[in-house]
Structure formats: C-alpha cells, structure tokens
Amino acid sequence: MASEKPLLAVTCTAPVNIAVIKYWGKRDEDLVLPINSSLSVTLHQDQLKTTTTAAVSKDFTEDRIWLNGREEDVEQPRLQACLREIRRLARKRRSTGDEDPLPLSLTYKVHIASVNNFPTAAGLASSAAGYACLAYTLAQVYGVDSDLSEVARRGSGSACRSLYGGFVEWQMGERADGKDSIARQVAPESHWPELRVLILVVSAEKKLMGSTAGMQTSVETSPLLRFRAESVVPARMAEMTRCIQERDFQGFGQLTMKDSNQFHATCLDTFPPISYLSDTSRRIVHLVHRFNTHHGQTKVAYTFDAGPNAVVFTLEDTVPEFVAAVQHCFPPESNGDKFLKGLPVRPTPLSDEFKAALNVDPIPGSIKYIIATQVGPGPQILDDPHAHLLGPDGLPKPAA
Amino acid sequence: MASEKPLLAVTCTAPVNIAVIKYWGKRDEDLVLPINSSLSVTLHQDQLKTTTTAAVSKDFTEDRIWLNGREEDVEQPRLQACLREIRRLARKRRSTGDEDPLPLSLTYKVHIASVNNFPTAAGLASSAAGYACLAYTLAQVYGVDSDLSEVARRGSGSACRSLYGGFVEWQMGERADGKDSIARQVAPESHWPELRVLILVVSAEKKLMGSTAGMQTSVETSPLLRFRAESVVPARMAEMTRCIQERDFQGFGQLTMKDSNQFHATCLDTFPPISYLSDTSRRIVHLVHRFNTHHGQTKVAYTFDAGPNAVVFTLEDTVPEFVAAVQHCFPPESNGDKFLKGLPVRPTPLSDEFKAALNVDPIPGSIKYIIATQVGPGPQILDDPHAHLLGPDGLPKPAA
Incomplete structure (x- = not known):
C-alpha cells in the first residue's frame, strides 16, 4: 500500500466538439436531459484543448477553482453538480467492495485549475471542453472508471460529447433519471483521415x-x-x-x-x-x-x-x-x-x-x-508532472 | 344604347397590404393556391398606392403595358394569366344573358399604364398593389362584378388581399380548382381608428x-x-x-x-x-x-x-x-x-x-x-378623366 502523499495531482486535456446534429433544448433543466439526441465531431487537441489539473490534499480547507489563471466562484451550481456527482460515483465504487484504488479521503477538498489554449474571445464552445476535462480529471483523482456522461453533462450538456474522440452521439435517453442519456462513440478519430x-x-x-x-x-x-x-x-x-x-x-x-x-x-x-x-x-x-x-x-x-x-x-x-x-x-x-x-x-x-x-x-x-x-482523440492524461497547473502548494503556478 | 367611343379608359387605385399572418408557399404554382391562409392589413393609399389606367379600343393592334412610364413585356405569364382570367369572367357574364353593360368588344386589345406613388427601391411589395389594381381596373373596363380574387391571385398571390380595405383574410380554400381560395374582409378600415x-x-x-x-x-x-x-x-x-x-x-x-x-x-x-x-x-x-x-x-x-x-x-x-x-x-x-x-x-x-x-x-x-x-380602404375608381395615365391616343401621357 502506497504511503499517503501530501498532495495528489492529476492533469488531463480534453477536446472541443462541434455538433453536426444540434442539441437545443432540455427536457429536464436540473439533470440536463435534452429534448433530442445530437451528434458531434471531436476536434484535434493540437489546435484546441482545455488542460485541467485537479489536486486533493488533507491540507486544503475548501474547494477552489481557477480558470485561465483567475479564481472563480466554486459555489456555482453547475460546478457543484459535477463535484457532487463524481464524489457520488467514487463512493459507489468503494461501497461495492472493489479494492480502493487511491489512498485519499473523499472528504478531502479539491483544487482545480483549468486553461484553454485558445482565446475565450474566439467564441468557441469552451464549456464543453472545460466540463469534459473536469469530469475526466476528477475521475482519475477519485479512481472512477464508470461512464462519465452524467458528470460532464451536469456541467454543460454538450460536454458529454467531448469525452470521446472521433464522431460522438449523445443519446437523449428516455428515463426520467437520465441514466440512459449518455455519450457514445460512433466512429473513432482514425475513421475519416481526409x-x-x-x-x-x-x-x-x-x-x-x-x-x-x-x-x-x-x-x-x-x-x-x-x-x-x-x-x-x-x-x-x-x-x-x-x-x-x-x-x-x-x-x-x-x-x-x-x-x-x-x-x-x-x-x-x-x-x-x-x-x-x-x-x-x-x-x-x-x-x-x-x-x-x-x-x-x-x-x-x-x-x-x-x-x-x-x-x-x-x-x-x-x-x-x-x-x-x-x-x-x-x-x-x-x-x-x-x-x-x-x-x-x-x-x-x-x-x-x-x-x-x-x-x-x-x-x-x-x-x-x-x-x-x-478530427481528434478524446481526453488524455498527461504523465509529465511538469504539466501540472497547480504547484506543490496547491496553488496555480505563476506560468498558468 | 351608348354609341361606341373610339377609346374607353378607366383609372383606379389600389393599396399595399402587409400580412400579419404570412403567406409563404404554394400548393399549386399555376393557379397560385397557397399552403395556408393568411391575413393582412390594408395600408392607406394617401401614402402608398398604385394607379392604373386600362383602355380598350378597336384601333389598338396589340395588348401593351407600361409600368412607371416604361413599356414592359406584355407576354409575361402572370400578366397573361390575369388578362385571360378577366376576359373569361367577362365572357361568362355575357353568356349568362345579363344585359351587356359596356359597348366594347372582348376582342379589342387593351393598353395598360400603371404607376406607384412610392419608390420601387423602397422594397415594398408593389406587386400586390399592382395586380390588385390591374384586376380591379380591368373589371371596370369589362363590366365584371364577380369576385376578383382569382384574377388578382394569378398575378401575385397576396394581391387578392389588396382588393379590400381594412383587415383582410385570404382563405386558402380546399378545392383543386382554387374557386374557394378567395380574399374576404375581416373588418373594415374604420374598425380600429387608433x-x-x-x-x-x-x-x-x-x-x-x-x-x-x-x-x-x-x-x-x-x-x-x-x-x-x-x-x-x-x-x-x-x-x-x-x-x-x-x-x-x-x-x-x-x-x-x-x-x-x-x-x-x-x-x-x-x-x-x-x-x-x-x-x-x-x-x-x-x-x-x-x-x-x-x-x-x-x-x-x-x-x-x-x-x-x-x-x-x-x-x-x-x-x-x-x-x-x-x-x-x-x-x-x-x-x-x-x-x-x-x-x-x-x-x-x-x-x-x-x-x-x-x-x-x-x-x-x-x-x-x-x-x-x-389602415385604409380598398381599390377606388377615379372619376376625373384628368387622372388617366393614357392619353386619347392610348399612349402614356408625358407626365406619367
């Protein structure tokens, strides 16, 4: 069993997606369930991506988030919905008796830093990449390996489509609880190279x-x-x-x-x-x-x-x-x-x-x-610790 | 019985109408039958109107038309459809044994002159006022007093709504021959003075x-x-x-x-x-x-x-x-x-x-x-012979 580190940090990237069959309209505002299915193309992260570092530590006294170097209100409802949902999935995983994959307490607070490699002013749908990256990164931190559609979706509906590369459909689902409203890859990024x-x-x-x-x-x-x-x-x-x-x-x-x-x-x-x-x-x-x-x-x-x-x-x-x-x-x-x-x-x-x-x-x-x-791949884990946007103190590095 | 004049001329005016329930799409291109009913407001002719003079004479050798002082091609299909339809109604009236109201031959050629009191460049729907005025004026010339919806409609669908003042609906009708696709006044121009x-x-x-x-x-x-x-x-x-x-x-x-x-x-x-x-x-x-x-x-x-x-x-x-x-x-x-x-x-x-x-x-x-x-009234007959846009020779007056 690994010894408890003072800080566990994970950094991931996630892509922007562009819908070719459009999502417009929710049948459930709270659960972010759409009135129709949609289909998108995942764009390559060499040009457009969000990078997110999430870190947990017993020394953190509160959840905090920095977007493009600037601290934002962590209490905003959609962000809270994502955090609640990923922690619920993590608890569910532990309670089902699987071996505890990571030596951290679910009660620890999380620090999150996120940057885009493209200007927000470009008017590109950054929230999809942002919430997909958040969901994917938190899943690594908390050792969640189940479908992340709901976590991302609660942040921004179309974010669930940024969880996969290539061509992705978001099936609207029929259930009132939204469990069947999930993203699914239609074809991989290698499918249509031209x-x-x-x-x-x-x-x-x-x-x-x-x-x-x-x-x-x-x-x-x-x-x-x-x-x-x-x-x-x-x-x-x-x-x-x-x-x-x-x-x-x-x-x-x-x-x-x-x-x-x-x-x-x-x-x-x-x-x-x-x-x-x-x-x-x-x-x-x-x-x-x-x-x-x-x-x-x-x-x-x-x-x-x-x-x-x-x-x-x-x-x-x-x-x-x-x-x-x-x-x-x-x-x-x-x-x-x-x-x-x-x-x-x-x-x-x-x-x-x-x-x-x-x-x-x-x-x-x-x-x-x-x-x-x-067309590009889905979210990626960055193994290089230099990629972390948060320093050993859990605060954004000056460069970020 | 009146003696045959060398030239019979009638001058009328007709209004522009603006749809508040829009007409867009025909179910029959040839008969100009719409896919839905529409409803319009007739605008006052003090500001916007078309004036049309139609004259018939045994001396005319061909049908001719002048729009805003410039001769146009009389053979264009929509104009021909109007002329055919009004002459059909005139023949029908005669053949039903009503007294012949006007001493002119249906075989005479017609000269038509039409002007707008507003610039065409304004982009206002001048064709509705134009074809309504044409239908109304020809009806006076040929002594037709039946519903003119079809005559105007064959020129431009929405023209049938310019045949009445006030608030006018164009009932789409159901018949394949379009006989029930007619304009009808919903309320007169005096109905809503404010x-x-x-x-x-x-x-x-x-x-x-x-x-x-x-x-x-x-x-x-x-x-x-x-x-x-x-x-x-x-x-x-x-x-x-x-x-x-x-x-x-x-x-x-x-x-x-x-x-x-x-x-x-x-x-x-x-x-x-x-x-x-x-x-x-x-x-x-x-x-x-x-x-x-x-x-x-x-x-x-x-x-x-x-x-x-x-x-x-x-x-x-x-x-x-x-x-x-x-x-x-x-x-x-x-x-x-x-x-x-x-x-x-x-x-x-x-x-x-x-x-x-x-x-x-x-x-x-x-x-x-x-x-x-x-809001304004429907088409008007101008009794003043000075109003004619065509001179005694059947050609546009220099001023027109």
Whole structure:
C-alpha cells in the first residue's frame, strides 16, 4: 500500500466538439436531459484543448477553482453538480467492495485549475471542453472508471460529447433519471483521415443571449422546436450516422448545413427571437453555397453554434482552394495578427472566372482568422508532472 | 344604347397590404393556391398606392403595358394569366344573358399604364398593389362584378388581399380548382381608428432571392414550413381574427411578431437557406423588444416581408415616442432627404433613462426614412378623366 502523499495531482486535456446534429433544448433543466439526441465531431487537441489539473490534499480547507489563471466562484451550481456527482460515483465504487484504488479521503477538498489554449474571445464552445476535462480529471483523482456522461453533462450538456474522440452521439435517453442519456462513440478519430475542419473566427459583437437561457426560452415559446425534436431529428441522427460510416461527404455536408440552419430557424421562432448569426455569418453561408455550386457538388459545409463563428467541414484536397476563396471574400486586415492558424495551409491562386462565380463584394476584416484543424482523440492524461497547473502548494503556478 | 367611343379608359387605385399572418408557399404554382391562409392589413393609399389606367379600343393592334412610364413585356405569364382570367369572367357574364353593360368588344386589345406613388427601391411589395389594381381596373373596363380574387391571385398571390380595405383574410380554400381560395374582409378600415403603421425603410442591399422562387424552394426543402402551414397557422388565423375584432393590441402585436419570426425561420430552414433580414432588421427587432420591455407591455410590433424593411404597428399615442426611439438608435444621415414621410409625426424627447434602457449603439444612416401611415380602404375608381395615365391616343401621357 502506497504511503499517503501530501498532495495528489492529476492533469488531463480534453477536446472541443462541434455538433453536426444540434442539441437545443432540455427536457429536464436540473439533470440536463435534452429534448433530442445530437451528434458531434471531436476536434484535434493540437489546435484546441482545455488542460485541467485537479489536486486533493488533507491540507486544503475548501474547494477552489481557477480558470485561465483567475479564481472563480466554486459555489456555482453547475460546478457543484459535477463535484457532487463524481464524489457520488467514487463512493459507489468503494461501497461495492472493489479494492480502493487511491489512498485519499473523499472528504478531502479539491483544487482545480483549468486553461484553454485558445482565446475565450474566439467564441468557441469552451464549456464543453472545460466540463469534459473536469469530469475526466476528477475521475482519475477519485479512481472512477464508470461512464462519465452524467458528470460532464451536469456541467454543460454538450460536454458529454467531448469525452470521446472521433464522431460522438449523445443519446437523449428516455428515463426520467437520465441514466440512459449518455455519450457514445460512433466512429473513432482514425475513421475519416481526409476530413478537415476550418474555424472561421468572425469579428464578434457581444453575444446577446447565452445558450442556457436561449434554449430554455426556445423550449417554452417555439412551436417549431418541438416538432424538430420529435419529428425531424430522429431520422437525421440515423442518416448522419450512415454518412459518417460510409464517409459520404456530400450527404454529411448537406445534412450538417441543413441541421445548422434548422437550429437557427428555431432560435428565430423563439419569442423574443434569438439571432446568433451576423451578416458576416450569412456571407459565409452564401460563399459556401456559391463554392459548391461552382463545383457542382458539396465540397464544403458550414455549421454555426450559438454565435457568429463558422465551422467549415471539407476534405483535405479542397482546403487550399476554399481558404483562398475565404481570403478573397474576407481579405485579412493587416494588423500583424496571423490569419491562418493551426494546420499548415497553402492557399491556391483563384482563377478570375472562379472569383467572378463567387460574386461577393470583398469585406476586409470581418473574419479575424482561420484555425485549420482535423478530427481528434478524446481526453488524455498527461504523465509529465511538469504539466501540472497547480504547484506543490496547491496553488496555480505563476506560468498558468 | 351608348354609341361606341373610339377609346374607353378607366383609372383606379389600389393599396399595399402587409400580412400579419404570412403567406409563404404554394400548393399549386399555376393557379397560385397557397399552403395556408393568411391575413393582412390594408395600408392607406394617401401614402402608398398604385394607379392604373386600362383602355380598350378597336384601333389598338396589340395588348401593351407600361409600368412607371416604361413599356414592359406584355407576354409575361402572370400578366397573361390575369388578362385571360378577366376576359373569361367577362365572357361568362355575357353568356349568362345579363344585359351587356359596356359597348366594347372582348376582342379589342387593351393598353395598360400603371404607376406607384412610392419608390420601387423602397422594397415594398408593389406587386400586390399592382395586380390588385390591374384586376380591379380591368373589371371596370369589362363590366365584371364577380369576385376578383382569382384574377388578382394569378398575378401575385397576396394581391387578392389588396382588393379590400381594412383587415383582410385570404382563405386558402380546399378545392383543386382554387374557386374557394378567395380574399374576404375581416373588418373594415374604420374598425380600429387608433392603429398606426410605420414603415422603416432600411438602406437596402440587393435582394438575393425573389419571393416566388424563394417560397417554391421552401416548399420543396423546409420540413418546418409544412408543419407551420398545417399545424400552426390555422389556430393563429383564428386568434388573429379575435385580436382584430376585439382591438386587442397586445395580442395582435405579439402574434404579428411571432408570425413574422416564424416565416423567416422557415426561410432559414430552406435549403440553401434564405435570409431576408439584415443586421439593421435585427437591430429594429431588438429595439422593439427593448421598447416593450421598458413599458412592461407590447406597445409596438414589427413584421418583415421578403426584405429587410420593417413594418411597425402601434397605436396613435405611442407614435411620437417610438419614432423618437428610432431616431435615437438610427440617426438620419443629413443627406437632405426627408426622414419622416406620410402622416405628420412630432417625436417626443426621450429621457436619458429611457435611452439607457434601449441599450443600443446608434448606427447612423442604416434606416433611410420612415413612412407613417394607417389602415385604409380598398381599390377606388377615379372619376376625373384628368387622372388617366393614357392619353386619347392610348399612349402614356408625358407626365406619367
């Protein structure tokens, strides 16, 4: 039996995921149970990830949390729900008589530090990666190896989809207690190696309504949302799964765009209406359709979450031409910031005929930058103790 | 029996109408039969009207038409459908043995001239007023006094609603031949004298898709549109009729906004998606909701057709304050153009507290001007021969 260390720390990373069949609306606010199933693509952590260190010690006097180096209120309800749930699972594991895997007391307080490797200002859904990372890291600390969907879900619904790599569905489940509302991998990250993801970060205005409040209002007021959840999404889940399994990009791309549009349609049908798309978002939509029309097939596909940024799916060999088209329609402002980030991209020159076919008035500066990435794996444990965001004293390291 | 004149000319005017329960989608493209009923408010012709002169003469060698002084192709299918239909009704009337009311031959060719008293660039639905005026004027020429819904509808679906003043429903009908798809007055123009209409003309970009092509694509691709037509609109028609009958502005305004939003939601659910609202449109939506929230009740309501212009309904005593709020949020550009047109409006100064509550960054110039108007009567016959847009030679007068 190992001797009791003064401090047990674990550091893990978790990915961002982008839904291609959208989650919007809860049937149970408290348990975070959705009104429909959803399906997402896990993005690679080389470009976008959350890193979280959790540490327990008998010397800690209270639970504490630091996000991006700044201490936050540990009492906020969703965080408390995650902590309660992981400790419940840990107790359950001990009480079932399995050998106690870790020499720590469940009564010890926990310190948590979490950072993103991408700016929060980018408007990317950081809460999914954040709560998935929290659930995964706490599971290591407390020796929990059961399904973590509920822990992550209680923090942020879509976080359960960031618990796996590749292509992931969140089955809505039917039970009132939510035990069957879980995430499941549809295909691993190696399944479709040619698939690429371009995040077009739009120069943002402030967001008018957060997604939690937004979806609640939608459930209460949109007649179209209920119809979508009950009568449209089930068939789309099956169709999207088929497209992924068969690597059918045309089908995958078209359904991805249709489902994004329908999600935003239900936002508009909400009262008062919710608009997450900006004029720049709409210009990107237009560009994508023109690009596909020019090629006579669906070569690129957009999807938008609760904000104006576009996430564009395409195949590896289309990336250089599409990025060139984006640069043509949204010329970067020469502010010294790098326009192309992530995977290396070498845009190809566009023909004048193609430029004419795109038929858009270039609007400089309305896209801040592009992050090129691909499908990636699920959460990872970092073995290197230097990776810890918390020092031996249980406080954030100066660098973090 | 009157002697045959060399030229018989009739001049009429017809109003613009604005739908508060929207028409979007045909179940029969040829007969222009809608997938759902709709309901509109007829606007006053003092501010917005179409004037049309139709003349027949045995000397005319072909049908001809001039719109806003410019000759157009008389062969275009919708115009031909109107001409065919009115001549069919005229023949039917004669063959039923009624006394021949007008001494003219149905084989004579017709000359038509039509002008709007508002700029086409305003993006207001001029085709509804135009085809209603055409149907009404031709009916006078040919002595047809039966229901003109079908004649107007064949030109432009919503034109049948411009055949009446006040509040008008277009019953979708059930018959395959469309004989029961007719317009009917719900309440006359005198019914709700306090009701006011403000048209906020937005500095327009070019429209990307016309409404005829748009609604056809929506019918073919939007799962939400069918649900709306079958399961949402019938109850809304009944509710809107009640609100109008009871002059319940809160109910009227809220349902007007919800139905406009749902129409635009089905446009967004169309594939490829259709966006008629611009960022300025969305800012107007936001302003209206802030204004109502500040007052704790629905005092103003927006609706948008297939373009970015807002039509705002309110009651007479709210006009000065709301116009002041619009001027605050969208300061007019001092380009010499008059910002307030139509009925006289004297904006009231806003308190600083109210300005703060509106919480918008003023964007100069994004609204070009406001037309203040009210509910108005249906088509009118102009008795003054000086009103004719065609001269004794059957050609447009130089002034027209």
